[in-house]
Amino acid sequence: MAQVQSVERSLSILEYLADEPNGASIAQLSAEMGLAKSTIHRLLQTLMVRGYIQQDEQTGYYQLGVQCLTLASHFLGQLDIRSVAKENLKQLSQDAEEVVHLCILDQDEAVYIDKVESKQTLRMYSQVGKRAMLHCTGVGKALLIGYEASQWEQLAENKGFPKFTDTTITNLEQLKEEIGNIQAQGYAIDEQEHEKGIRCIAAPILDAEGKVVAAISIAGPIERMTKSRVQTDLVPVIRKQSQLISQKLGYRKGVEK
Amino acid sequence: MAQVQSVERSLSILEYLADEPNGASIAQLSAEMGLAKSTIHRLLQTLMVRGYIQQDEQTGYYQLGVQCLTLASHFLGQLDIRSVAKENLKQLSQDAEEVVHLCILDQDEAVYIDKVESKQTLRMYSQVGKRAMLHCTGVGKALLIGYEASQWEQLAENKGFPKFTDTTITNLEQLKEEIGNIQAQGYAIDEQEHEKGIRCIAAPILDAEGKVVAAISIAGPIERMTKSRVQTDLVPVIRKQSQLISQKLGYRKGVEK
DNA sequence: TCCTTTCATTCCATAATACGGAATGATGTT
DNA sequence: AACATCATTCCGTATTATGGAATGAAAGGA
Numbered sequence: 001m002a003q004v005q006s007v008e009r010s011l012s013i014l015e016y017l018a019d020e021p022n023g024a025s026i027a028q029l030s031a032e033m034g035l036a037k038s039t040i041h042r043l044l045q046t047l048m049v050r051g052y053i054q055q056d057e058q059t060g061y062y063q064l065g066v067q068c069l070t071l072a073s074h075f076l077g078q079l080d081i082r083s084v085a086k087e088n089l090k091q092l093s094q095d096a097e098e099v100v101h102l103c104i105l106d107q108d109e110a111v112y113i114d115k116v117e118s119k120q121t122l123r124m125y126s127q128v129g130k131r132a133m134l135h136c137t138g139v140g141k142a143l144l145i146g147y148e149a150s151q152w153e154q155l156a157e158n159k160g161f162p163k164f165t166d167t168t169i170t171n172l173e174q175l176k177e178e179i180g181n182i183q184a185q186g187y188a189i190d191e192q193e194h195e196k197g198i199r200c201i202a203a204p205i206l207d208a209e210g211k212v213v214a215a216i217s218i219a220g221p222i223e224r225m226t227k228s229r230v231q232t233d234l235v236p237v238i239r240k241q242s243q244l245i246s247q248k249l250g251y252r253k254g255v256e257k
Numbered sequence: 258m259a260q261v262q263s264v265e266r267s268l269s270i271l272e273y274l275a276d277e278p279n280g281a282s283i284a285q286l287s288a289e290m291g292l293a294k295s296t297i298h299r300l301l302q303t304l305m306v307r308g309y310i311q312q313d314e315q316t317g318y319y320q321l322g323v324q325c326l327t328l329a330s331h332f333l334g335q336l337d338i339r340s341v342a343k344e345n346l347k348q349l350s351q352d353a354e355e356v357v358h359l360c361i362l363d364q365d366e367a368v369y370i371d372k373v374e375s376k377q378t379l380r381m382y383s384q385v386g387k388r389a390m391l392h393c394t395g396v397g398k399a400l401l402i403g404y405e406a407s408q409w410e411q412l413a414e415n416k417g418f419p420k421f422t423d424t425t426i427t428n429l430e431q432l433k434e435e436i437g438n439i440q441a442q443g444y445a446i447d448e449q450e451h452e453k454g455i456r457c458i459a460a461p462i463l464d465a466e467g468k469v470v471a472a473i474s475i476a477g478p479i480e481r482m483t484k485s486r487v488q489t490d491l492v493p494v495i496r497k498q499s500q501l502i503s504q505k506l507g508y509r510k511g512v513e514k
Numbered sequence: 515t516c517c518t519t520t521c522a523t524t525c526c527a528t529a530a531t532a533c534g535g536a537a538t539g540a541t542g543t544t
Numbered sequence: 545a546a547c548a549t550c551a552t553t554c555c556g557t558a559t560t561a562t563g564g565a566a567t568g569a570a571a572g573g574a
Contacts, residue, residue, distance in 0.1 A: 006264050006560090038524080050268050071272075071329065073386025075323070284549080516574090524565105529558105529561100541549085542547105543546105544546090
């Protein structure tokens, strides 16, 4: 577990600033992290010279810098699931005429790595990079079918099941049952479990070894995403695209169980 | 100039990996950076525990991790030019029916921070986060009008003027003249200077102090972006939106010189 | 205007921390 | 099986990061 203290501290600073939309002062960081002001100052300088941090021109507060974005853009460029899935996402968004997402799993959370909006609803990047909990989102639950039973309990301990709406899953029993359903039917429904008024359908993507590596989803307001439309129109199209992507990744079995 | 060595080295590792789409081995990093393998190993561990680096499952090579994306998403959330300009970009893309970009300046380069495509040309994020040189792009030249003469020379020294096409500006004289034109007319044209077949028109965004803080552009293939269309249709619309955004940021003078 | 407070910044002596060389372990190649 | 090429661990050394104190700058109050 040998770690480099100063690097860890720098990362903590970055992560702290990520949660402070208005930035923070040296004094604040010093108090918050229990380090001397001189230490914080020196670390901030280092990060600032490289552009990972910048100072707000008005307030003088320190906040995240452009270089963070540059790294992310390279990260996305290196992600091959993204390029593999791109065409399928486009197709899916055309078929479904709703917003479509691609997510991967990271540390018991779903991370949105791509998004295609139907028509010209041109809100961009609104979600890419964002994280979501697993128990209350379509993609989250789809990703969960790759977990072992022991991992479910880990998840319950580490993250818990916060209640967002009156349909949110709030305990392990419900989750187990739900995962059973999803495995049986090959897709997951988010029945307004995270946000009232939003229904979502999601499906897992498997790689050559049958491992769950990603998930795709279609989401929209319940007015448009009626139960009948989901069942008759959307289930087929999302399953089709999830299978196609899985096949591109080398998955060979039919997704029918 | 006091800097933290280990942090600088970590950042260098991240930046090196950003340019290695397939990742790199410890040996390779060690050779490339002139550091002991044990040092690289320790730094990598630290970055990996936090998720900024991950190992390719097949090759074992180290590559950028998801956490980079997470930071970027927070960075973008904090950037207010982006939210300020969003509606105007949409409008512009509708008026122009071509792809529209928003860029900021960082370290003598243009960084794309938002993009709106017209219609359903759903290639997304293809540019956001990317960097471009200043001398050969519309947005770059638009951003350059905020430079002092001394900074032009700096730019020339630091970056040079690589030639991409036969219209690329390749020396300081040409650049000075071009900047004069842009200041006079309030917009910049990229006449296939970076990529053959792509014509682009760009305009600077100014803040309350009259400082150039960003630039917007319309780009497309010369077939559609004819000179007459640019002059009669696009110049007016891009100037209108750039002025509106500048006004939102507190800029008060008319953009007419 | 001057005093007070609250920041950020610089300086410096201390030792804790990061360092790299060498040894070991793991993998894969001929 | 021996070799080559990786990654990983260990450990003594001194370089490097540290935090306290002193200084400087800026903002707010009287």
